[in-house]
Amino acid sequence: xxxxxxxxxxxxxxxxxxxxxxxxxxxxxxxxxxxxxxxxxxxxxxxxxxxxxxxxxxxxxxxxxxxxxxxxxxxxxxxxxxxxxxxxxxxxxxxxxxxxxxxxxxxxxxxxxxxxxxxxxxxxxxxxxxxxxxxxxxxxxxxxxxxxxxxxxxxxxxxxxxxxxxxxxxxxxxxxxxxxxxxxxxxxxxxxxxxxxxxxxxxxxxxxxxxxxxxxxxxxxxxxxxxxxxxxxxxxxxxxxxxxxxxxxxxxxxxxxxxxxxxxxxxxxxxxxxxxxxxxxxxxxxxxxxxxxxxxxxxxxxxxxxxxxxxxxxxxxxxxxxxxxxxxxxxxxxxx
Ligand code: TRP
Numbered sequence: 001x002x003x004x005x006x007x008x009x010x011x012x013x014x015x016x017x018x019x020x021x022x023x024x025x026x027x028x029x030x031x032x033x034x035x036x037x038x039x040x041x042x043x044x045x046x047x048x049x050x051x052x053x054x055x056x057x058x059x060x061x062x063x064x065x066x067x068x069x070x071x072x073x074x075x076x077x078x079x080x081x082x083x084x085x086x087x088x089x090x091x092x093x094x095x096x097x098x099x100x101x102x103x104x105x106x107x108x109x110x111x112x113x114x115x116x117x118x119x120x121x122x123x124x125x126x127x128x129x130x131x132x133x134x135x136x137x138x139x140x141x142x143x144x145x146x147x148x149x150x151x152x153x154x155x156x157x158x159x160x161x162x163x164x165x166x167x168x169x170x171x172x173x174x175x176x177x178x179x180x181x182x183x184x185x186x187x188x189x190x191x192x193x194x195x196x197x198x199x200x201x202x203x204x205x206x207x208x209x210x211x212x213x214x215x216x217x218x219x220x221x222x223x224x225x226x227x228x229x230x231x232x233x234x235x236x237x238x239x240x241x242x243x244x245x246x247x248x249x250x251x252x253x254x255x256x257x258x259x260x261x262x263x264x265x266x267x268x269x270x271x272x273x274x275x276x277x278x279x280x281x282x283x284x285x286x287x288x289x290x291x292x293x294x295x296x297x298x299x300x301x302x303x304x305x306x307x308x309x310x311x312x313x314x315x316x317x318x319x320x321x322x323x324x325x326x327x328x329x330x331x332x333x334x335x336x
Contacts (some may be wrong), residue, residue, distance in 0.1 A: 009034045009184075010147035012043030012086065015063035016053060019070040020207035021283075022200035025188040025250060026153035028074050034151055034184070035080040041145050041315060042076060044068065044308075047086045047093070048137060051130040052121055068304050070210050073294035078307045084315035085308055086141065091319035095140040095326060096133075102169040103136055103162070111135050113158045120203065139163040143178050144319040151184040155199075174329040188250055196225035196243050208283065210290050217287065221280045226272050233271035244275045252282045 011027060013019065019028070034040050044067050049060045064085060071083055086092060108114065114135060118127055138159050142150060143166070150160055160183045167178040192198055193206025200207045208220050224244050230237030239245045239262045248258045261278075264270040297304055327333045 006037070006039040007149055008041065008145055008147040009038040009149040009151060010041040010043065010142050010145045011151050012045040012048075012141060013067055014045045014049035015060050015067045016049050017063060017202035018066045018209045018211050019074075020200055020202065020209045022153070022191045022207065023070075024074065024210060025191050026186050027151050028071075028076075030151035030184055030186060031081070032075055034149070035077060038149060040081045041147065041318075042071060042081050042083045043086050043141060043315075044084070045086045045138075045141065048134050048141075050087075051128060051134050051137075052117075052123075054128065054130075064308070065301065065304060066211075068308055069294050069297055072297045072304070072307075073210060073290045075293075078311060082311045082314050083308060084312040088312045089144065089316050089319050091316070091323040092137070092140050092144050094323060095144050095319075096137045098326065098330065099136045099140055099143075099166050099170075100133060102166050102173075103133075107162075107165075108132055108135065111158050111162060113155055116155075135159050135162045136166070139166045142181055143167070144322050145315070146178065146322055147181060148179060149182055149184050151186075154185050154190060157183055157185070170329075174326075174331075177325050177329050191250060192243060192246055194220050194224050194243060196241065208287075210287060211294055212287060213291070214284055214288070217283050218280050221276050221283065224276065224279075226275075230265075230272065233274075234268050236268040237265045237270070239265055244272070244279050247279055248275070248282065251286060252278070 009031075011031065013023065013027075031040065031042060044064050046060050046064055049063070050057065053060055068083065071081075072078075076083065109132075114132065118124060118131075121131075123131065135158070139162055142163050150156070152159075160181055163181050167180055170178055190198065191200045193200045193204055194208060195204075195206040197204055197206055208217060212220070221244070224247075226242050226244055227238040229235065242265075245258075245262060245265070248261075252258050261270060261275060265275070324333075
C-alpha cells in the first residue's frame with residue numbers, strides 16, 4: 001500500500017499581540033481545513049516580530065505564549081499541525097543569509113507590504129535593515145520547509161511573489177532544489193476594523209480579539225461606525241461602508257434575514273441598536289467556545305510550552321534536511 005503523500009503548507013504570525021477576528025477569517029479558518037488535507041506547519045514568527053520591536057523582546061516573548069493559546073483555542077491540533085517557534089530554528093536564519101544574495105536592495109524597496117508597514121510604523125527615514133529584508137526571511141521560512149501552499153491574507157501576496165522570484169533565481173544558479181509556492185487566499189475579503197478603517201489591526205486599536213470577553217464584544221460593537229447620517233431609526237441609512245452590516249455579511253449565517261434587514265435599513269425604520277444587538281449575539285456565538293477552550297489551555301502553561309517545544313523539534317529536523325540540500329547545491333559542504 002502506498003503511503004499518501006501530502007503537500008506541505010506553511011504559514012505564520014508575528015507574536016506582537018493576541019490574534020483577532022481578522023486573523024480568523026483571513027487565515028486561521030483555512031488552516032483548520034489544511035491540517036486535514038496537508039502536512040501543515042504553523043510558525044510563531046518571533047524573529048520577524050523582533051525586526052520592528054528590537055527594543056521590546058519581552059513583548060514578543062509574552063505573545064509567543066498568547067498566540068500559541070489562540071492556535072489551540074481555535075482548534076489547531078498539534079497532532080496534525082506542527083506548531084513551532086521561528087527563532088529556535090537557526091537553519092531559517094542561515095537560509096536567509098544565502099537568499100539575501102539573490103535579491104537586490106532596490107527590489108526590496110518595491111515590496112508594497114513593506115512600504116505600507118514602514119509608513120504605519122514611522123520608519124520612513126530610519127528603517128532597521130532587519131525589517132527591510134524581512135520578506136527574504138519570510139521566503140526562508142517557507143522554503144526551509146519546502147512548503148507549496150501558504151494560507152494567508154491578501155496583504156501577504158507580495159511576499160509569495162518575492163519567494164517565487166527567489167525559487168527561480170536559486171534553481172537557475174544552483175540547480176533545482178525548490179518548487180514554486182502558491183498562496184491560498186481567504187474567501188472572505190479583508191475584515192475592516194471596528195472604526196471602519198480598511199484593516200483590522202492591533203496597532204490601529206480597532207480589533208476584536210478571539211480572547212475578548214462578552215463585555216468587550218458588547219462595548220466594541222456598540223462603538224462601531226455605522227452611518228453618520230442615520231441619526232433616528234426612521235432615517236434611511238447606508239449599508240455600504242457600514243461596519244455592522246459588513247460584519248453581519250461575514251459572520252451571520254442567516255443570509256436571507258441579513259438581506260431583509262439591509263433593505264429595511266435602507267428605507268428607514270431600523271435602528272442601529274437593533275442590528276448591533278444582533279451582531280453581538282452572532283460574534284458571541286463564534287467567540288464563546290474559542291474563549292472557553294483558551295481558558296482551559298491557559299490553566300496549564302507548561303503544557304502549552306511543551307507542545308511548542310515538541311513541534312519545534314520536529315520542524316527543525318525538516319529544516320535541517322533542506323539546509324543540507326541547499327549547501328550541496330551551492331557547493332559549500334567543504335568538509336563533508
Ligand atoms: N508576515 C506574516 C504576517 O505579518 C507572518 C509570517 C512570517 C508568515 N513568516 C511567514 C506568513 C511565512 C506566511 C508564511 O502576518
